[in-house]
Amino acid sequence: MAVTLDPRLSLVASFVRQGSVVADIGTDHAYLPVYLVQTGRCPRAVASDLRMGPLQNAKQTVAEHGLCDKIDTVLSDGLDALDAHCADDVVLAGMGGILIAELLSRAAWLRDPTVRVIAQPMSHAEDVRLWLYENGFSIDREACAFDKHHGYAAIAAHYTGETAAITPALPYGGLLFEEKDEAAARYLERQKQRLEKRRNALLQAGTDPAETARLTAILNDFERRNHPTC
Ligand SMILES: C[S@@+](CC[C@H](N)C(=O)[O-])C[C@H]1O[C@@H](n2cnc3c(N)ncnc32)[C@H](O)[C@@H]1O
Structure with a gap:
């Protein structure tokens, strides 16, 4: 079978x-x-x-x-x-x-x-x-x-x-940033939401400024990749 x-x-x-x-x-x-x-x-x-x-x-x-x-x-x-x-x-x-x-x-x-x-x-x-x-x-x-x-x-x-030259968000999406299909877009959106949730929790707690800054840099890179002309 x-x-x-x-x-x-x-x-x-x-x-x-x-x-x-x-x-x-x-x-x-x-x-x-x-x-x-x-x-x-x-x-x-x-x-x-x-x-x-x-x-x-x-x-x-x-x-x-x-x-x-x-x-x-x-x-x-x-x-x-x-x-x-x-x-x-x-x-x-x-x-x-x-x-x-x-x-x-x-x-x-x-x-x-x-x-x-x-x-x-x-x-x-x-x-x-x-x-x-x-x-x-x-x-x-x-x-x-x-x-x-x-x-x-x-x-x-x-x-x-x-x-390779590695920008902050690259490890979170890799080549999927270049894929235009719906599954890749959904996957990237979920990655971004997960990072935002962590960053926002840290911002609120105010306990780990270095990690907060790292996550913010990743999220900014996500934005740049979604809107390359900005
Ligand atoms: C969830 S199963 C995945 C099975 C299959 N590869 C799949 O994708 O459906 C994970 C398997 O990895 C094995 N595994 C965990 N650590 C491993 C290691 N260090 N070397 C080899 N196999 C490992 C586990 O014993 C288990 O059988």
Whole structure:
């Protein structure tokens, strides 16, 4: 039976390059790699997870779909136990942004221009973008999917060795600032509202002027990006 993906994982799947070997880090049930191999987008895959329970789920899904010869399952903290260059496209989806950034920082072989990194953070997406910008990666593509009113960003990047100029709001929206679709606009609006809420609470409390100023600079940059002529 064919695996179907929810809108969030469908978006992530669409970022995986046709013909690439994919590694799915934090795979849990391995729905993504099974889908990618089943649909012929990827000839092979590695499905890895930190914990034995999720890895057993992955093994079961892979076996049920008769893909044991095409999908390897690996117990691994991030990419630590994976062979360097075992994949062309590396997916880190469904985890927090701070964790994703940390896992990326530990895998030196990702600093190869031919490797595509695909991140789908559930929170703190700004930490992932910031890590990529500060560590010589170029963000090539971003898009959002909404599911049950929650917006998820997917980010595809590759290593160039060049660091980008980072304005205050850039980590909060990345390439989505250049997207004109409704999902990107909704995602950015929510980011802005979240920042405004925090800034206003701090303003009222008067407890942390440095953080208040930082948030204000980010919000001003959001405004500039929304109204570039101002
Ligand atoms: C919410 S699930 C996401 C599953 C799937 N990637 C998705 O997007 O639907 C998060 C998974 O990440 C795994 N995980 C958490 N920390 C990890 C780490 N350091 N290395 C590898 N996997 C990790 C968890 O065990 C869990 O199975």
